[in-house]
Amino acid sequence: MHVMVLGAGITGVTTAWFLHEAGFEVSVIDRQFDAGQETSFANGGQISISHPEPWANPCAPLTALSWLGRVGAPLRFVPRAHADQWQWACRFLCECLPGRSRRNTAAIAALAVYSLRKLHHVREAAGIADAYDARAAGILHLFFDPRPFARARAKVEEFARFGIEVRPCTREQCVDAEPALAAVAPRLAGGLFAPNDESGDAMRFSMALARVLADCRVQFHHGMTIEQLLVDDGRFARAMATDSAGKRYAFTADACVVCLGSHGRELLRPLGENLPIFPLKGYSVTAPVIDHARAPTVSLTDEARRIVCSRLGERLRIAGTAELNDYNRDLDQARIRAMLDWAEDRLPGAIARDQVTPWAGLRPATPGGVPIIGRSAYPNIWYNTGHGPLGWTLACGSAAALVALMRGETPVLNFPFRRG
Numbered sequence: 001m002h003v004m005v006l007g008a009g010i011t012g013v014t015t016a017w018f019l020h021e022a023g024f025e026v027s028v029i030d031r032q033f034d035a036g037q038e039t040s041f042a043n044g045g046q047i048s049i050s051h052p053e054p055w056a057n058p059c060a061p062l063t064a065l066s067w068l069g070r071v072g073a074p075l076r077f078v079p080r081a082h083a084d085q086w087q088w089a090c091r092f093l094c095e096c097l098p099g100r101s102r103r104n105t106a107a108i109a110a111l112a113v114y115s116l117r118k119l120h121h122v123r124e125a126a127g128i129a130d131a132y133d134a135r136a137a138g139i140l141h142l143f144f145d146p147r148p149f150a151r152a153r154a155k156v157e158e159f160a161r162f163g164i165e166v167r168p169c170t171r172e173q174c175v176d177a178e179p180a181l182a183a184v185a186p187r188l189a190g191g192l193f194a195p196n197d198e199s200g201d202a203m204r205f206s207m208a209l210a211r212v213l214a215d216c217r218v219q220f221h222h223g224m225t226i227e228q229l230l231v232d233d234g235r236f237a238r239a240m241a242t243d244s245a246g247k248r249y250a251f252t253a254d255a256c257v258v259c260l261g262s263h264g265r266e267l268l269r270p271l272g273e274n275l276p277i278f279p280l281k282g283y284s285v286t287a288p289v290i291d292h293a294r295a296p297t298v299s300l301t302d303e304a305r306r307i308v309c310s311r312l313g314e315r316l317r318i319a320g321t322a323e324l325n326d327y328n329r330d331l332d333q334a335r336i337r338a339m340l341d342w343a344e345d346r347l348p349g350a351i352a353r354d355q356v357t358p359w360a361g362l363r364p365a366t367p368g369g370v371p372i373i374g375r376s377a378y379p380n381i382w383y384n385t386g387h388g389p390l391g392w393t394l395a396c397g398s399a400a401a402l403v404a405l406m407r408g409e410t411p412v413l414n415f416p417f418r419r420g
């Protein structure tokens, strides 16, 4: 059976891997000229099992209000006359209800724990452990205010029930875990250390895995923009695509898997499928490390500023902010400056500020933060998409679970898979 994967971001290539491993004939179509060139290109790099609570949680509405109008605030809403954006925002608010947020947290946690095991499997089986600046040094969540720290500590037991290990740390223990924090130690209220979390470059991982797959005769059709999905007799029949010269191609397969990030919604709409995915823009800056003693090796999450920081080889990646601004990917200099100021404040002297590569990407976000994995209303169109802020963390588990579903198996996971 030939399965065509639509999209070669982190979710597409991992889907292709598990399909290939399960014995399917696999091809991949993408508009870029290599894998991992859109949202998976320069994300925060965190494999963040310890952060299963979605952005839609009971504290989110008030927190968002307190950030309104602040330059460099972690969240920004740019109102547009776009019904989808308002609909998404309303659904996001509904998902902040305590019951829904608890249910979504449990689903994300189960998938995240499963995904870490699958990531270990993929990198060993594909032989790419050294290809993506991987670091298994944990994630340290930093708190500069005692109240949010107390609230977060109260969740440690709940996370332990999900199989997620998180250890509360005093400010001294934070500095023991990551000596580069010495400069900010007096301001720290405390931290939560997740020893099993990891970090790495999602783009390099995607490219390395795609190379291995291409060597295993998985066919990659790069530079092809999919414009239409056609169905025949209620089943997916072909994807119509154009190359950069405007030439049209028809790609046929027995089934397809949609892994198109924020762009799947528009392609599926003419088929009557309404994917609740909207782009949530985020920024990152990547810069060479100039002082090793001042640059962290443990990945960090600054909970107050919603900024993450990962060491990727000789580089430091700092990422954050969420902006509801349609498909806009312009680089707002104020946002970039805010991230660089963060680095100067928290990790003074660690990076070369004059050699920064800024980037913006669109997280394919569902209102509740739970990705869409499973079958569409069409028997041979499948979804593995909508991973929002956690696509790198959840990619391997989502792909493994989807392929199990496609083989008629039931993944042993407390997760709301789509059943068509």
Ligand SMILES: Cc1cc2nc3c(=O)[nH]c(=O)nc-3n(C[C@H](O)[C@H](O)[C@H](O)COP(=O)(O)OP(=O)(O)OC[C@H]3O[C@@H](n4cnc5c(N)ncnc54)[C@H](O)[C@@H]3O)c2cc1C
Pocket: 006, 007, 008, 009, 010, 011, 012, 029, 030, 031, 032, 035, 036, 037, 038, 039, 040, 041, 042, 043, 044, 045, 046, 047, 048, 224, 225, 226, 227, 259, 260, 261, 262, 263, 264, 281, 282, 283, 284, 308, 319, 320, 360, 361, 362, 363, 364, 385, 386, 387, 388, 389, 390, 391, 392, 393, 394
């Ligand atoms: C600032 C920022 C920081 C982040 N930090 C983290 C983090 O630390 N940890 C974490 O787990 N996650 C993080 N994420 C989220 C993560 O990066 C995403 O969830 C993930 O990259 C989504 O992967 P994807 O494969 O679904 O989408 P993409 O990587 O965007 O892949 C979709 C693919 O589809 C292709 N495509 C789209 N439309 C078409 C078309 N019409 N025709 C052909 N091809 C098409 C694109 O070229 C692309 O290759 C972050 C995101 C951002 C923006």
